Amino acid sequence: MNNKEQKTEWRGLEIELAAWDRNIQEAFIYPNSWLPNELHDNVRGGRTPKRVAEILDQTADDMTEHQRKKAIKARNIEILAQQVNGNDIDKPFNYNNCEKDEIALYKNEQALIMGMCNGGFLDADDFVAWEFDNE
Numbered sequence: 001m002n003n004k005e006q007k008t009e010w011r012g013l014e015i016e017l018a019a020w021d022r023n024i025q026e027a028f029i030y031p032n033s034w035l036p037n038e039l040h041d042n043v044r045g046g047r048t049p050k051r052v053a054e055i056l057d058q059t060a061d062d063m064t065e066h067q068r069k070k071a072i073k074a075r076n077i078e079i080l081a082q083q084v085n086g087n088d089i090d091k092p093f094n095y096n097n098c099e100k101d102e103i104a105l106y107k108n109e110q111a112l113i114m115g116m117c118n119g120g121f122l123d124a125d126d127f128v129a130w131e132f133d134n135e
Contacts, residue, residue, distance in 0.1 A: 025050035072099045 029046040039055060041047045047055075058064070063071070076098040083093055116122045 022050070025053075069101075072101075075099060 026048050029044070029048055030052060031046040032040045032042070035047060035052070039047060039052060041051075079097050080093060080095075083091075113122065
């Protein structure tokens with residue numbers, strides 16, 4: 001199996017798992033008697049777990065995921081702008097105070113390494129040598 005076939009197989013599995021998760025989230029209904037008054041659905045008599053999660057996410061901070069990411073980006077830009085205004089131009093930026101999405105960072109790092117492996121810049125020997133050098 002080549003790399004393209006493997007990626008296609010994994011993508012198919014991801015699609016199937018997402019569909020399975022959606023079906024599970026929509027198959028069950030919490031009756032109104034189990035829910036607090038603000039989550040009652042008087043039309044249907046209850047809510048699905050998916051809908052309850054959506055409502056709780058929206059009411060938690062009244063921001064969508066896109067708005068939350070834009071706010072984090074704006075705060076990070078403000079932190080870096082303060083560094084530019086207060087520091088020498090020759091000093092490197094300090095990113096330690098910036099907010100990070102650890103999951104997205106991990107996925108981006110993995111994509112970078114896979115790209116370097118697929119492009120021929122890295123191979124298995126590079127990883128073995130790195131592992132032994134750092135012991």
